[in-house]
Amino acid sequence: MEPGDYAHAGVACWNRDDHWITWAVPIAYAQHYPDVLPQLGGPKNGISLPVLTKIAAAHAVHADYRTGRNCRPSVDRIAQISGYSERTVQRARQVMRLIGVATEIVRGRQRTLDERLASHRVGDNGRGWASVYALHSPQVVDKRAGNTSAAPHPEGRPLGRSSLVGNSSLTPTGKAGELQGHAARDQANYKRKLPGRQPDPRGQLLASRWRQNPRTPEWARRYSPAAWSHVLAKPAALGWTDRDLNQLLRDHTLVGNGNWIAHDPQRPILLLAGILKQHGDLENRPAALDDARQDEHDQKRRNIAACNACDEYGWLLPYGDIAVRCTHQPLAAIHS
DSSP states (O other), X not given: OOOOTXXXXXXXXXXXXXHIIIIIHHHHHHHHHHHHHHHHTSGGGOOOHHXXXXXXXXXXHTSOTXXXXXXXXXXXXXXXXXXXXXXXXXXXXXXXXXXXXXXXXXXXXXXXXXXXXXXXXXXOOOSEXXXXXXXXXXXXXXXGGTOOSOSSOSSOOTTOBOOSSSSBOOSSSOOGGGGSHHHHHHHHTOOBOOTTOOOOHHHHHHHHHXXXXXXXXXXXXXXXXXXXXXXXXXXXXXXXXXXXXXXXXXXXXXXXXXXXXXXXXXXXXXXXHHHHHHHOOTTSOTTHHHHHHHHHHHHHHHHHHHOSSBOTTSBBSSXXXXXXBOOOOOHHHHHO
């Protein structure tokens, strides 16, 4: 279900996902939460800032990282990511709407019979449509203009109209803010280098292989291998590979750790340096166990390929009533 052409008219864009989570949400919470608490039913139905921030981060993962729009995860999906109940997620969504950091562009609803039949034909067994949200900076109240309501969307917000600053877009399709500031630098696909320092050769080699790995996040390619070489010098000296770096990032964002990584972090090199410092013992490679399993598997395949006493699956020849695994010893040792 897609929003209409004018659905985002008057709704601001965010600057960045990390800026929205670490600045916009806490600031709006501090300013407006006491005012909206009665609408939640009092303190017993309230929500703390750490809980709200974690649920907001789960929403940010599903939004367009350039604009904050098209955020449409289901309540069940957010509950799985954040670890909180569906009722807590619903309260958090209500708070985000009331403090002015999210707008419900399209309200979720059950699908009609025709929609369910059409969805079933393409393998979608869902019974309803999730709400579509736009995540943005807090609203600014302009008392001089006498504005007391936001743009006419399904969920009105009593705190004022859309922000007059930042990447706001008043166009029907919401394209005005996409080519400004941070997004324009992304499209340029520039590379940064650290002046005045010679790159570390081993760190530069590791960075080059890491950037070529298809599993590596896109923000790593914003910098040249030379720029990454200094922060990767010590891991490279201890035998780290591109698989270790990606496994380190996955371990950092595991559910339950309470950590997250923005789609486009502001300072990726400092981010990776901090994660490496948090990892601690660099001799403990994150992907060492996976590499050992792979080496063991490859060695078994090589033993089978070089053995004349078993088939391609490692079963001893000739076949008997009982299948026996081959030990890949020389034929003379087997028949002696």
